Amino acid sequence: MLYQRSSELFRQAQIVIPGGVNSPVRAFTAVGGTPIFVESAKGAYLYDADGNTLIDYINSWGPMILGHAHPPVVEAVVEKAKKGTSFGMPTAIETEIASLAVQMVPGIEKIRFVNSGTEACMSAVRLARGYTKKDKIIKFAGCYHGHSDSFLIQAGSGAVTFGTPNSPGVTKGTAKDTLLARFNDIDQVSQLVHENKGEIACIIIEPVAGNMGCVPPAEGFLEALRTLCDENEILLIFDEVMTGFRLAKGGVQELYGVTADIVTFGKVIGGGLPVGAFAASSEIMSHLAPLGPVYQAGTLSGNPLAMAAGLAMLTELNNNDTVFTSLAKKTEYLHQGLAKVMTKHNVAHTINRVGSMISIHFSETPVTDFTSAANANGENFKTFFHGMLREGVYIAPSAFETWFLCDALTYEDLDSTIQAADTVAQTLT
Numbered sequence: 001m002l003y004q005r006s007s008e009l010f011r012q013a014q015i016v017i018p019g020g021v022n023s024p025v026r027a028f029t030a031v032g033g034t035p036i037f038v039e040s041a042k043g044a045y046l047y048d049a050d051g052n053t054l055i056d057y058i059n060s061w062g063p064m065i066l067g068h069a070h071p072p073v074v075e076a077v078v079e080k081a082k083k084g085t086s087f088g089m090p091t092a093i094e095t096e097i098a099s100l101a102v103q104m105v106p107g108i109e110k111i112r113f114v115n116s117g118t119e120a121c122m123s124a125v126r127l128a129r130g131y132t133k134k135d136k137i138i139k140f141a142g143c144y145h146g147h148s149d150s151f152l153i154q155a156g157s158g159a160v161t162f163g164t165p166n167s168p169g170v171t172k173g174t175a176k177d178t179l180l181a182r183f184n185d186i187d188q189v190s191q192l193v194h195e196n197k198g199e200i201a202c203i204i205i206e207p208v209a210g211n212m213g214c215v216p217p218a219e220g221f222l223e224a225l226r227t228l229c230d231e232n233e234i235l236l237i238f239d240e241v242m243t244g245f246r247l248a249k250g251g252v253q254e255l256y257g258v259t260a261d262i263v264t265f266g267k268v269i270g271g272g273l274p275v276g277a278f279a280a281s282s283e284i285m286s287h288l289a290p291l292g293p294v295y296q297a298g299t300l301s302g303n304p305l306a307m308a309a310g311l312a313m314l315t316e317l318n319n320n321d322t323v324f325t326s327l328a329k330k331t332e333y334l335h336q337g338l339a340k341v342m343t344k345h346n347v348a349h350t351i352n353r354v355g356s357m358i359s360i361h362f363s364e365t366p367v368t369d370f371t372s373a374a375n376a377n378g379e380n381f382k383t384f385f386h387g388m389l390r391e392g393v394y395i396a397p398s399a400f401e402t403w404f405l406c407d408a409l410t411y412e413d414l415d416s417t418i419q420a421a422d423t424v425a426q427t428l429t
């Protein structure tokens, strides 16, 4: 495959955009080489600037659960755009999507729309602090909740990909209020809670982690967090930016049967447009401005185009009783195929999967937390990434990101992907 045009576009971009990209992982720094510039996408495929076709396992990092340019979503956005693109005033469609989201997700009564997952998590923590009148938060190493200051402490995703899980620019004052725990280690969380008795506002977690690869919660871990929070008047925040409306209609809360106090969303809820949201009971949400004193606002919040895309997407998912099962089956098929070829070529690997989220770690031992994710063979990942790209398969350019499947993928696409992995596995150590 040729990447001449992408290389030239990247050269031009670097002149006026830091690192040539508007989000660091896209730069390919972690895997080397030149980022692919996209021309268009449809269904399960990306078409790049050099005319290559790639099977896409990123799907815009999650939102395109039904495939790119899904007709009902595109039509909804086009129709809405004809009527004006932003008013900074209320529109009826905001209530429509809010009602549908509240109906689909367990335990939430009110939802506030913002523009990104970062904003959603930042606002959720402010709300938790305002509600509980406590300052400290607990987050988990390897979990990523966007790039607001409180979360850039042992963060996953791009932060760890570039070796800056603790970013310069975050003040010591901010960092001291973020306590760090090990994912899947309830004893350690419990110890932190007891050492900081009466000071912790919330525990925030990606209940199925997706920013250190995909790392599922150990059996009973989420339930134990729920109990710990209840016993200590701490709010439990599920960051469902990746998992919301992807693992089930009601996300992780529905899939695992554990309810959070505040839930954050992004990605699928916006149908591919910039949308985030946070939601909770009416009682908790009543502390938010204009009802209460916790401030949060935004000119583009509830933007009509974004709401139209989100509503079309959620409506499609809500009306489809088989989509989540179909996605999970396809992901299981891919899992089995990848495991088979890696075993055939004696490549040490661990594959983690929940629903339509999956990641391969070149590790002999189970990957259950950030340390085990970070201990995997990074060189093998780079070789695998570039090999798959050469074979026409686009996976995340970082070992710390999850693959997201879309339902437009056919079993033929999955077979091609497994075939590609078979070829590439021969080059791995």
Ligand code: HOZ
Binding pocket: 023, 024, 025, 026, 061, 157, 158, 211, 401
């Ligand atoms: N950190 C994002 C995924 N976890 C990457 C976003 C992007 O580069 O678009």
